[in-house]
Structure formats: structure tokens, C-alpha cells
Amino acid sequence: MRIALFIPCLVNQMMPDVGIATLELLEKLGHQVILPKGQTCCGQPMTNSGCFNEAKKTTLKLLNAFKGVECDAIVCPAASCLVAAKENFHEFDTSPEAQAVIDKLYELTEFLHDVSPIPAFSKPFPHKISLQMSCHGIRMLDLATPSEQMGPRTNKVEAVLSQIPQIEIVYPDRRDECCGFGGTFALDEGAVSGKMGKDKAQAHAATGAAYAVGFDPSCLLHIDGMIKRQKLPIQIRHIAQVINAAL
Amino acid sequence: MSNKNSAVHAKKAEIFCRDEARVDWHSKALWTVREKRDRAAGSLPEWEQLRQIGSEMKLHTLTNLGQYLEEFEKNCLENGIQVHWAKDGVEHNRIVHKILADKKVKKLVKSKSMLTEECHLNPYLEQHGIEVIDTDLGERIIQLAGDPPSHIVLPAIHMKREEVGDLFHDKLGTEAGASDPFYLTRAARAHLREQFLSADAAMTGVNMAVADKGAVVVCTNEGNADMGANLPKLQLHSMGIDKVVPDLDSASALLRTLARNATGQPVTTYSSFYRGPQKGGEMHVIIVDNGRTDMLKDKILAESLKCIRCGGCLNTCPVYRRSGGHSYNYTIPGPIGIAVGAQNDDTNSIPWACTLCGSCSYVCPTKVPLDKIIHHHRRLKAEAGKLPYGKSSYMPLVGNFMASETMLNCSMSVARTALKVLPGSLLKPFSGAWGKYRELPTAPNSSFEAWFKKNRG
Amino acid sequence: MSSKDYILNALKSSAIAPQAMPVFNVAPRIDDLVGQFETNLNTVAGTLHREGGLEALQQKVDELMAQGLQVISMVDGIKGNRAVTETAHELRDIDYAVIPGDLGVAENGAIWVNNKNLGHRVTPFICENLFLVIEADTIVANMHQAASKVTLEKGEFGTFIAGPSKTADIEQALVVGAHGACSLNVYLA
Numbered sequence: 001m002r003i004a005l006f007i008p009c010l011v012n013q014m015m016p017d018v019g020i021a022t023l024e025l026l027e028k029l030g031h032q033v034i035l036p037k038g039q040t041c042c043g044q045p046m047t048n049s050g051c052f053n054e055a056k057k058t059t060l061k062l063l064n065a066f067k068g069v070e071c072d073a074i075v076c077p078a079a080s081c082l083v084a085a086k087e088n089f090h091e092f093d094t095s096p097e098a099q100a101v102i103d104k105l106y107e108l109t110e111f112l113h114d115v116s117p118i119p120a121f122s123k124p125f126p127h128k129i130s131l132q133m134s135c136h137g138i139r140m141l142d143l144a145t146p147s148e149q150m151g152p153r154t155n156k157v158e159a160v161l162s163q164i165p166q167i168e169i170v171y172p173d174r175r176d177e178c179c180g181f182g183g184t185f186a187l188d189e190g191a192v193s194g195k196m197g198k199d200k201a202q203a204h205a206a207t208g209a210a211y212a213v214g215f216d217p218s219c220l221l222h223i224d225g226m227i228k229r230q231k232l233p234i235q236i237r238h239i240a241q242v243i244n245a246a247l
Numbered sequence: 248m249s250n251k252n253s254a255v256h257a258k259k260a261e262i263f264c265r266d267e268a269r270v271d272w273h274s275k276a277l278w279t280v281r282e283k284r285d286r287a288a289g290s291l292p293e294w295e296q297l298r299q300i301g302s303e304m305k306l307h308t309l310t311n312l313g314q315y316l317e318e319f320e321k322n323c324l325e326n327g328i329q330v331h332w333a334k335d336g337v338e339h340n341r342i343v344h345k346i347l348a349d350k351k352v353k354k355l356v357k358s359k360s361m362l363t364e365e366c367h368l369n370p371y372l373e374q375h376g377i378e379v380i381d382t383d384l385g386e387r388i389i390q391l392a393g394d395p396p397s398h399i400v401l402p403a404i405h406m407k408r409e410e411v412g413d414l415f416h417d418k419l420g421t422e423a424g425a426s427d428p429f430y431l432t433r434a435a436r437a438h439l440r441e442q443f444l445s446a447d448a449a450m451t452g453v454n455m456a457v458a459d460k461g462a463v464v465v466c467t468n469e470g471n472a473d474m475g476a477n478l479p480k481l482q483l484h485s486m487g488i489d490k491v492v493p494d495l496d497s498a499s500a501l502l503r504t505l506a507r508n509a510t511g512q513p514v515t516t517y518s519s520f521y522r523g524p525q526k527g528g529e530m531h532v533i534i535v536d537n538g539r540t541d542m543l544k545d546k547i548l549a550e551s552l553k554c555i556r557c558g559g560c561l562n563t564c565p566v567y568r569r570s571g572g573h574s575y576n577y578t579i580p581g582p583i584g585i586a587v588g589a590q591n592d593d594t595n596s597i598p599w600a601c602t603l604c605g606s607c608s609y610v611c612p613t614k615v616p617l618d619k620i621i622h623h624h625r626r627l628k629a630e631a632g633k634l635p636y637g638k639s640s641y642m643p644l645v646g647n648f649m650a651s652e653t654m655l656n657c658s659m660s661v662a663r664t665a666l667k668v669l670p671g672s673l674l675k676p677f678s679g680a681w682g683k684y685r686e687l688p689t690a691p692n693s694s695f696e697a698w699f700k701k702n703r704g
Numbered sequence: 705m706s707s708k709d710y711i712l713n714a715l716k717s718s719a720i721a722p723q724a725m726p727v728f729n730v731a732p733r734i735d736d737l738v739g740q741f742e743t744n745l746n747t748v749a750g751t752l753h754r755e756g757g758l759e760a761l762q763q764k765v766d767e768l769m770a771q772g773l774q775v776i777s778m779v780d781g782i783k784g785n786r787a788v789t790e791t792a793h794e795l796r797d798i799d800y801a802v803i804p805g806d807l808g809v810a811e812n813g814a815i816w817v818n819n820k821n822l823g824h825r826v827t828p829f830i831c832e833n834l835f836l837v838i839e840a841d842t843i844v845a846n847m848h849q850a851a852s853k854v855t856l857e858k859g860e861f862g863t864f865i866a867g868p869s870k871t872a873d874i875e876q877a878l879v880v881g882a883h884g885a886c887s888l889n890v891y892l893a
Contacts (some may be wrong), residue, residue: 276876300728300730303724401873468723513812516812517864518864704742
């Protein structure tokens with residue numbers, strides 16, 4: 001397939017390794033990967049603060065970067081940004097061209113689970129990992145059944161990762177409680193955000209896992225800051241990095 | 248309701264967070280309730296179906312609210328129940344006072360009602376010389392302590408047993424230093440029994456008002472509503488217009504989820520249906536608007552009126568558990584408190600006391616889309632030019648900044664360099680709340696885009 | 705304009721889209737209703753006496769009366785030592801009340817009690833301890849079924865009672881015996 005990468009600003013600027021791993025793993029799976037030029041912020045920091053006017057310019061610029069790009073799918077290694085992009089594209093542009101872009105948007109796990117499953121992993125990942133089930137991915141993208149919901153359960157993240165030889169997957173206590181990042185929440189409500197992040201970092205470390213692994217770079221960056229502040233014996237990894245290492 | 252103690256949520260939360268051991272204690276106590284809720288909900292294969300039924304039934308009722316309220320009133324009148332209508336809290340309080348004054352009531356026993364908290368009924372009646380005794384144990388504790396409730400189902404959840412022990416020693420004469428919950432509860436039972444027996448009137452909130460029967464449903468675990476309503480000859484029940492449901496089936500469906508979601512019990516100990524006064528008694532129902540019809544005019548805010556006040560969203564909320572129920576500038580805290588109270592918050596900050604994690608919406612037994620409502624409140628505040636935390640000045644800058652690749656690239660490149668070459672101690676003051684609570688990220692060498700250009704370009 | 709008219713008028717500008725009343729087609733769990741009832745009654749801190757019926761209950765009541773305790777019975781065939789009082793307040797020293805329930809609910813251990821069988825409405829709440837008597841074949845699976853069977857005529861009072869009164873308002877510690885009865889024993893007649 002021909003895949004256009006949607007690399008959110010945070011990944012582009014602060015976690016380029018996540019972008020590189022995403023690119024490499026998709027190439028190893030035989031896809032042709034392109035990076036459309038002119039990508040900007042999805043507008044989430046503004047719309048999450050209620051500031052829709054301020055979000056319009058950057059959202060439409062990002063949308064334009066994908067309009068008319070020849071590809072089968074647009075893949076993004078950040079669940080929260082993807083959800084925001086979908087919602088904000090729709091909010092500011094109701095044209096069929098915008099809808100065509102929205103219809104091609106996939107979060108990385110979603111793409112690897114629903115669209116183009118990985119046939120086989122070639123290398124083992126002999127480590128215990130503690131999964132970081134970030135909120136927007138599970139509660140807005142259905143990557144996994146949230147713990148509040150009863151009945152049949154699905155978990156696309158575990159379904160993809162559990163195919164890796166020798167991987168051991170565990171979950172922190174209060175498995176899908178929010179880590180406290182919340183975009184500008186981390187700045188507006190520093191004390192509560194800090195406490196939530198501390199609790200989450202400790203819960204991951206308490207599993208004895210070598211890595212806390214997730215699909216949302218912003219949450220991971222926040223948890224990483226907490227892990228380092230408390231000097232906990234665990235590191236963060238993005239799922240793309242784990243998958244890429246096993247291909 | 249403007250509050251002389253109001254301060255931005257972040258400030259109150261920061262104060263609450265200073266005692267970390269207490270935050271952990273508070274958070275754990277409420278998470279335990281969430282876990283009980285999960286077990287109770289999980290025991291019913293039809294749980295998600297019940298949430299859907301609850302949601303649709305409440306929405307249906309809200310779309311035909313005028314008709315159901317009139318049907319409810321007509322049937323109440325046929326049952327010998329007197330019905331009153333109040334536009335707002337002030338009128339509600341006046342009506343209640345008039346009913347009590349006409350009967351020369353000196354002492355009123357009250358069971359839990361968030362509506363009367365919302366209307367500030369207690370101080371009003373006390374100013375008019377009527378003694379008001381809250382009879383729910385948690386409510387009585389905070390009444391004696393002079394505190395507002397910090398939770399809608401567990402009003403004294405912020406207090407430790409030792410604090411209750413000291414309070415009861417002071418006010419009820421229990422042994423000094425005694426803090427055993429059983430001992431304290433029995434002391435309260437003895438104290439409140441005398442109040443029930445000597446009260447001139449009783450007042451309760453309403454969990455559901457059954458339109459086709461003309462009956463009100465009141466749920467308690469302690470039995471305080473029924474001890475109150477069935478002793479004196481005068482009983483009053485205050486209800487928001489959103490409490491009406493079409494019929495007994497609807498009320499019973501909500502009874503299946505209410506207690507399970509609130510505390511993990513299969514049902515409250517007492518679910519009492521009053522379809523008329525006791526022999527020789529008088530029964531009044533006061534139907535209150537107090538801003539509810541305004542909320543119905545906004546189709547997103549309107550859904551908050553599906554709420555059945557189980558408190559489940561508070562227990563699951565990671566922010567509520569770590570900031571406490573007194574940090575919200577409104578009688579009702581937590582997600583539902585933001586949903587129904589944001590418009591009254593003079594600091595405009597409570598819609599931001601939320602990470603938009605969405606847990607509350609999934610916990611809710613009537614599918615109130617709380618995170619969407621809270622997000623909507625942020626938009627309404629922005630549109631009204633009422634943004635907190637300096638957002639109105641910096642958000643337009645962020646908007647322009649984020650929309651410009653050049654600006655973003657240049658400044659982030661500077662930031663990456665700064666993170667690399669400067670010692671952390673020098674950066675911390677500049678990084679604000681981020682660096683105060685977390686370590687700053689390790690800076691990568693280049694952006695992904697630059698790497699791509701170099702390696703795939 | 706009266707406040708009633710004001711409210712009804714304001715409701716006309718409601719913004720919610722019309723929504724049909726849903727159908728409540730919830731499948732009841734019908735296996736071992738008495739067993740389910742007992743399990744859930746235990747959960748809410750009540751005790752079920754499956755065997756012995758009214759005879760066992762009368763024997764228990766006789767023992768209590770022999771200890772000098774005050775027992776009021778509203779159940780035909782069970783004899784206590786107290787009659788319905790003139791005022792509700794005079795029930796304040798009742799140690800045990802024996803009351804007939806109309807039906808039991810398996811899913812939560814609740815029993816429907818109608819005021820026709822109470823004398824004063826406050827009887828099941830003011831007594832220190834409560835005995836409820838139900839017939840085994842009145843136990844229904846869930847609250848949907850209960851709603852279609854309970855009687856609540858014009859002017860009446862009825863209540864679902866699930867266990868003795870309880871509270872957890874002090875540090876979430878469960879204490880049985882708040883303002884209502886401190887214990888509940890249910891006898892199958």
C-alpha cells in the first residue's frame with residue numbers, strides 16, 4: 001500500500017525516533033511510505049481549551065497537506081492527535097475532499113490491526129512490557145474496551161503486540177486511569193497533573209516491567225518526565241519502536 | 248452560585264495536593280468504590296443494555312417534559328398530594344418556608360437532597376427560626392462540622408474517622424478519642440432518633456417522580472428518609488424538573504443501575520414509593536426549575552439532565568480524587584458538577600479541571616456524555632471571552648505559532664539546543680509547571696522531518 | 705405568569721431531538737430464583753430462613769418475648785405481645801416487627817412491602833429488628849418483573865426493603881444499623 005505519514009508536531013520535534021520507527025516498520029512490511037509536506041499542528045491544544053477560532057488556521061493547513069495526496073491510507077503514531085485531527089477537520093471543513101482525507105486516517109495500531117495485519121515477526125522481544133492504555137485511544141478510537149464498559153472485550157494493542165515472540169505483556173494497577181497529561185492540563189493544573197503522572201509512573205514501575213509501552217507519544221513524554229524525576233527503573237517506548245525492533 | 252471562597256480550581260487543588268498522604272488516602276477510598284461498582288455492573292450481562300435503556304428513557308422524558316410534568320401533577324392531586332412549582336432556588340425556599348410556617352413547624356428533619364443544597368435551603372430556614380436537622384449520617388457530620396458536602400453520595404468522604412470522633416465528642420458527647428465507625432454510627436443513631444421523634448415536619452429529595460402514578464421515589468441506605476417522612480404528619484419532597492419518569496417500569500429500570508453504580512450494592516436498602524400522605528397527614532411536592540430549562544435550550548448541555556446523581560463519575564474521576572470535592576466552586580463537584588455548575592463558576596476555571604479522559608462518560612448509567620459537555624463548556628467560556636489561566640492572551644499566539652511551520656521549526660530547534668546545552672537547573676524556572684513536577688525531556692538531535700529529508704529525501 | 709406556566713413555557717424551547725420511549729426487553733435470569741435471592745439477600749446483610757416457615761418464626765418470636773422483648777406482628781398466624789398503637793411515635797420501643805412482604809426480587813434481595821400491612825407506615829423502620837415473611841413462589845427474577853407485580857394504589861405507600869439499614873459514611877467502613885432496623889431475617893412461608 002502507499003501510505004502517507006501524519007507525523008504530529010510533538011513527534012516531529014521531540015520524539016523523532018517514534019517517527020523513524022513508524023516509517024521503518026511500515027517499509028519492512030512492504031509499504032511505500034511518503035511524508036507529505038507542510039504538516040502543522042492538529043489544533044488540539046486550542047480546541048481542547050475551547051478556542052476554536054484560534055485552531056482553525058493550523059487545522060486547515062494540516063488538512064491541506066493531505067488533500068489530493070495520492071495514497072491508500074494516512075497513518076499516525078499518536079492516537080490523541082489523530083482523534084483531534086479527525087474532529088477538527090470535520091469541524092472546519094465539510095467538503096467531500098476533507099471527508100476523503102478523514103476516511104483515510106488511521107492510528108498506527110488501528111492500521112496494523114484492522115487494515116494491514118503483520119504476517120509474522122522475525123525477531124523476539126524478550127522483555128516484560130507494561131502497556132500504557134491512553135484515554136483517547138481506548139475511549140475515542142476503540143483500540144481497547146475501556147475498563148468501565150462491561151460485556152465482550154477487545155484489545156487491538158495487545159492483539160498486535162502479543163504476536164511478538166517472547167514478549168511478556170502486563171498492565172499497571174488501575175490499568176486505564178488517565179496519566180494526567182491532558183494537553184494544556186499539564187500546565188494549567190500542574191499539581192494534579194503531576195500527581196496523576198507520578199501515580200501512573202509508579203504503577204508501571206511496580207509491575208517490574210522493563211518498558212512502559214504506549215501508542216500516545218504525549219502521554220509517554222509526560223510519564224517519562226515522571227519516571228526520571230523519581231528515578232524509577234523503567235523506560236518508555238512507543239509501540240512503533242517495539243514492533244520495529246521485532247521485524 | 249457565586250461563592251465567597253471561590254478561587255481557581257488549580258489553586259484549590261494545589262493546596263489539597265500538598266498533603267500527599269491524604270491525597271492517596273482520598274483517591275484510594277474512592278477508587279475502591281469504583282472497583283465495587285465494576286463488580287456489581289459486571290455481574291449483570293445486560294449492564295450495557297440497561298445504560299442504553301436508561302439513556303433513551305431519560306431523553307424521551309426530557310423531550311416530552313412538559314407533558315410528563317403535567318401528568319405527574321394531575322395524578323399527585325388525585326392522590327391528595329399538594330404540588331408547588333418554583334422557578335428558582337429563592338422561590339423554592341419561600342414555598343418551603345410558607346408550608347412550614349403555616350403549620351408552625353419548629354424542627355425539620357431532612358434527608359439528603361442535592362437540590363436543597365443547590366438552593367441553600369438550610370441557611371434560609373435557619374434565618375427564619377426553623378431548626379433544620381440533616382439526618383443522613385454523612386450530611387449530619389458535615390452539618391455539625393459546618394462544611395459543605397464534598398461528594399454527592401458520600402458527603403463526608405473528605406473526613407477521617409479521627410476527625411469525626413473529635414467532632415462527635417465535641418457536639419454529641421461521645422468518648423474522647425473514640426474513632427471506631429461502629430461506635431460513632433450508633434451514637435449518631437441514638438442522637439438522631441430523638442430528632443426524628445421530636446420533629447414537626449420532614450423533608451426529602453426525590454430520586455424519581457413517577458408520572459403515571461403521581462408518586463415520588465426516595466432511596467436511602469440508612470432509612471433516614473422513611474423514619475422522617477413517616478413520623479411527623481407533614482412531609483415535603485423537593486425535586487428538580489428532571490426527576491420525572493413516565494412510569495413504574497422506568498423507575499425500576501433506573502433502580503437497577505443507581506445503587507450498583509453508586510456504591511456497588513445491588514439496590515439501596517430502602518427504595519420507597521410515596522403515592523400519598525399517611526392517614527391524617529399532609530404531603531407536598533415542590534417542582535423546581537432553577538436553571539434546568541435554560542440547560543435544555545442547548546442540546547449538548549441538555550443531556551446532563553439525564554443524570555440520576557449516583558456519583559459514579561466522581562469516583563472514577565482521576566482529577567476529583569486528587570483535588571477533593573471542595574475545589575470545584577459548586578455544591579456538586581466532579582464531572583457532573585462541572586457539567587451542571589460551570590455556568591455559575593465565577594472563576595471560570597472548573598471546565599478545565601478535567602483531562603477529557605472520558606472515563607466518566609463510560610461509567611455513567613444513563614450515558615451522560617460528560618467529557619463532551621465539559622469540552623462544550625470550554626467553548627462557551629471562550630466564546631463569552633471568559634477564559635481562565637491567561638488563555639485568552641496566549642491562545643491566539645499559540646494558534647499562529649502552530650500554524651506556521653517556519654516558526655515552529657525555528658523555535659523548536661532553539662528549544663532542542665537549549666535542552667541539550669543548558670543544565671536542567673537553569674531551564675527549570677523557564678519551563679513552568681512542566682519542570683516543577685517532571686524532568687524535562689531529553690532533546691533529540693534533529694526533527695523527524697529533517698531526518699526524513701536526509702535519509703529518504 | 706405563574707411559575708408553572710413559566711416552566712412549561714420555557715420547556716417549549718427545548719433543543720433536544722425527539723426520542724422514542726425504548727422497549728425494555730431485558731432477558732430475566734430465571735434459574736434457581738430462591739438461591740439467587742438468598743445470595744443477594746446475604747450481600748445486603750440479610751438472612752434467609754428457608755425451612756420451618758411460620759412455625760419456626762413463631763418459636764423464635766416466643767423466645768424473644770420470653771426475654772421480655774417487645775414484638776409487634778402484622779402477619780396472620782404470628783402472635784406478638786404488642787398491638788398497633790394509637791400514634792406512630794409510640795412504636796419507639798419496639799424490638800422486633802414481623803411484617804408480610806408481597807414479593808421478593810432475586811437479583812437484589814429486596815422485598816416489596818405495602819402500607820396496607822404495616823399499621824403505621826413507620827413500623828419497618830422504627831423497629832430495632834425486622835422479620836419479613838414472603839412466600840417462596842412470589843420471588844421474581846428482577847426489578848422489571850417486580851414493577852409489573854407490585855401493588856401501589858392511589859394514596860398508598862410501598863417500599864422495597866433490601867437488608868437492614870446500613871451506612872458507610874465514616875471512612876467507607878460498613879456499619880449495619882443506621883436509622884432503620886439493625887437486622888433483617890426473612891422467613892419463607
